[in-house]
Amino acid sequence: MFLAVRDLRFAKGRFALMGAVVGLISLLVVLLTGLTAGLSRQSISAITSLPGDRVAFSTPAAGESASYASSRLSPSARDTAARQPGVTDAASLTLAPGRVEAGGRQAAVTLFAAEPGSFVAPAGLSADRVAVGEDLARDQRLATGDTVRIGGRSYAVAEVVPDASYNHTPVVWAPPSALAGTAGGGSVLVLRTGSGFDRDGFEWAVGARVMTVGDSVSAVGSYTAENGSLTLMRVLLMAVSALVVGAFFTVWTIQRTPDLAVLKAIGARTGYLVRDALSQALVLLVVGGGLGTMLAAALGRLAARSVPFVVDASTTLVPLLMLVAVGLVGAAGALRRIATVDPITALGAAR
Amino acid sequence: MSTALSLSDVTVTYPDGDRRLTALDAVSLDVAAGEMVAVVGPSGSGKSTLLAVAGLLLTPDSGRLEIAGQDVTGLGRGRAADVRRTSLGLVFQQSNLIASLTAREQLEMVARLAGRHGAPVRARADELLDAVGLTEAADRRPHQLSGGQRQRVGIARALMNDPALLLIDEPTSALDHERGAAVVDLLARVTRERAVGTVMVTHDRTTLDATHRAMEMVDGRLAALVP
Numbered sequence: 001m002f003l004a005v006r007d008l009r010f011a012k013g014r015f016a017l018m019g020a021v022v023g024l025i026s027l028l029v030v031l032l033t034g035l036t037a038g039l040s041r042q043s044i045s046a047i048t049s050l051p052g053d054r055v056a057f058s059t060p061a062a063g064e065s066a067s068y069a070s071s072r073l074s075p076s077a078r079d080t081a082a083r084q085p086g087v088t089d090a091a092s093l094t095l096a097p098g099r100v101e102a103g104g105r106q107a108a109v110t111l112f113a114a115e116p117g118s119f120v121a122p123a124g125l126s127a128d129r130v131a132v133g134e135d136l137a138r139d140q141r142l143a144t145g146d147t148v149r150i151g152g153r154s155y156a157v158a159e160v161v162p163d164a165s166y167n168h169t170p171v172v173w174a175p176p177s178a179l180a181g182t183a184g185g186g187s188v189l190v191l192r193t194g195s196g197f198d199r200d201g202f203e204w205a206v207g208a209r210v211m212t213v214g215d216s217v218s219a220v221g222s223y224t225a226e227n228g229s230l231t232l233m234r235v236l237l238m239a240v241s242a243l244v245v246g247a248f249f250t251v252w253t254i255q256r257t258p259d260l261a262v263l264k265a266i267g268a269r270t271g272y273l274v275r276d277a278l279s280q281a282l283v284l285l286v287v288g289g290g291l292g293t294m295l296a297a298a299l300g301r302l303a304a305r306s307v308p309f310v311v312d313a314s315t316t317l318v319p320l321l322m323l324v325a326v327g328l329v330g331a332a333g334a335l336r337r338i339a340t341v342d343p344i345t346a347l348g349a350a351r
Numbered sequence: 352m353s354t355a356l357s358l359s360d361v362t363v364t365y366p367d368g369d370r371r372l373t374a375l376d377a378v379s380l381d382v383a384a385g386e387m388v389a390v391v392g393p394s395g396s397g398k399s400t401l402l403a404v405a406g407l408l409l410t411p412d413s414g415r416l417e418i419a420g421q422d423v424t425g426l427g428r429g430r431a432a433d434v435r436r437t438s439l440g441l442v443f444q445q446s447n448l449i450a451s452l453t454a455r456e457q458l459e460m461v462a463r464l465a466g467r468h469g470a471p472v473r474a475r476a477d478e479l480l481d482a483v484g485l486t487e488a489a490d491r492r493p494h495q496l497s498g499g500q501r502q503r504v505g506i507a508r509a510l511m512n513d514p515a516l517l518l519i520d521e522p523t524s525a526l527d528h529e530r531g532a533a534v535v536d537l538l539a540r541v542t543r544e545r546a547v548g549t550v551m552v553t554h555d556r557t558t559l560d561a562t563h564r565a566m567e568m569v570d571g572r573l574a575a576l577v578p
């Protein structure tokens with residue numbers, strides 16, 4: 001560190017420029033990460049917060065994959081499913097696009113229809129009471145006890161539930177009667193399974209395709225595609241930062257080759273010089289990346305008022321740490337060059 | 352008196368087209384602790400090559416090499432660096448200071464490499480800078496120093512690790528006559544007071560009086576200088 005900090009101060013113009021580049025990259029990475037998390041929360045939070053551990057879909061047609069929208073696993077399959085080994089409970093769930101009317105305003109929602117009292121249903125759900133997602137409650141200014149209309153019927157709001165978005169729409173948990181006015185939707189079984197669960201046996205007996213709740217996000221409309229392209233952008237940005245940091249330290253190492261030769265001539269081992277230079281890269285990445293991340297978090301807070309955006313440790317600290325890690329890998333690649341500096345060149349300055 | 356440097360039958364060749372150029376031809380040299388040996392000779396005769404071998408910067412084709420009584424023939428790069436750090440002081444033809452460090456930090460760097468720092472290290476650096484007459488310049492960087500001042504920082508740096516052997520290439524090349532003589536006197540004093548073995552390559556024959564012995568290098572062969 002002794003030499004690293006003095007070189008940093010001595011060449012502060014160059015390091016400030018590079019720090020700014022790292023800062024801008026981290027700004028982009030953190031903004032993208034927050035946006036990805038926000039969009040994904042809007043897309044799948046109602047699925048990932050389902051109270052079961054597996055989901056059964058009707059067997060998809062050849063060449064297609066299971067999907068929440070097109071699954072048609074009738075409620076009658078529930079009893080067969082519940083009897084299978086290792087299944088502790090099974091509950092039918094139907095997902096259908098619908099409209100909710102409250103105080104004269106309409107909102108597009110996804111209805112999650114479940115039998116009141118079944119384990120998937122929120123506690124307050126009954127034949128004339130529904131549970132609404134918190135996004136909808138906020139936008140429509142709904143509170144427990146208010147009345148909403150779905151498909152011409154009135155329901156009381158029994159509960160406001162968190163993490164209830166599906167396919168970028170708010171979710172309303174409703175009794176099956178609320179499906180009357182809709183064109184219908186996909187139906188699946190949510191399972192609670194134990195140790196004896198036999199997936200193949202279950203799929204054969206029920207005529208279904210089973211996934212864990214976590215894997216089943218791939219069955220939510222556009223989730224995989226949109227999440228995939230945002231993730232690809234983040235990965236590319238990370239790779240760019242590794243390359244940029246690597247290129248910077250390559251040039252920097254070449255520039256200071258005479259210094260490195262002198263240091264080796266007075267007895268520095270390559271390992272010492274590499275560690276010293278890595279500590280310099282670490283300072284650069286943490287300071288540059290840290291400032292970029294703080295700026296991104298501040299911008300994200302503002303943006304979160306109008307677009308789906310998540311600011312928490314997983315969308316700020318985690319990408320920052322990843323950026324620092326890949327940056328160090330890039331720098332380490334460049335710093336291997338230190339090993340090739342021959343100390344005899346220090347003696348031959350006049351050659 | 353113990354031996355600071357012992358070279359026996361050291362030969363170095365460089366590739367030269369399809370032949371090999373013999374830069375050192377079976378050179379032997381013993382330097383005792385507290386002794387200062389001057390090496391003179393025409394340009395291209397092999398003087399810097401001799402220092403490179405003694406400084407473990409260049410592995411000779413053949414011959415034996417001892418520093419401070421230890422056999423250091425054919426050490427690997429890492430071990431050679433360890434010997435340079437603990438037992439050698441090198442002063443280069445150009446002073447070769449590190450641009451970002453102040454004069455005092457050039458000296459502290461040497462101690463850092465050996466894992467030492469703190470007040471005693473600073474005190475020793477200041478003492479050495481004082482000895483070379485640079486107390487005032489301790490906080491200046493190389494670009495704020497004159498050529499002669501840089502040369503003297505280089506000498507102080509070479510003494511920082513209390514070396515057994517001091518290898519100096521043309522210490523006076525960048526200096527006027529008076530300054531050059533002062534630097535050589537300083538080296539002679541250091542050699543005596545700190546019981547270092549010193550090998551000094553020089554073009555300037557007027558500095559030879561300050562040394563114990565003078566050797567002449569001609570075409571890679573080393574012999575006592577006939578005055």
Ligand SMILES: Nc1ncnc2c1ncn2[C@@H]1O[C@H](COP(=O)(O)OP(=O)(O)OP(=O)(O)O)[C@@H](O)[C@H]1O
Nearest residue numbers: 365366372374392393394395396397398399400401
């Ligand atoms: N890396 C090298 N490759 C090939 N030949 C070299 C190399 N280094 C030195 N030589 C040759 O070896 C011979 C001795 O060089 P050296 O640098 O030791 O001379 P010197 O006595 O220090 O000269 P000067 O007084 O000009 O500094 C010269 O002929 C030189 O051209």
Ligand SMILES: [Mg+2]
Nearest residue numbers: 398399400444
């Ligand atoms: Mg030379």
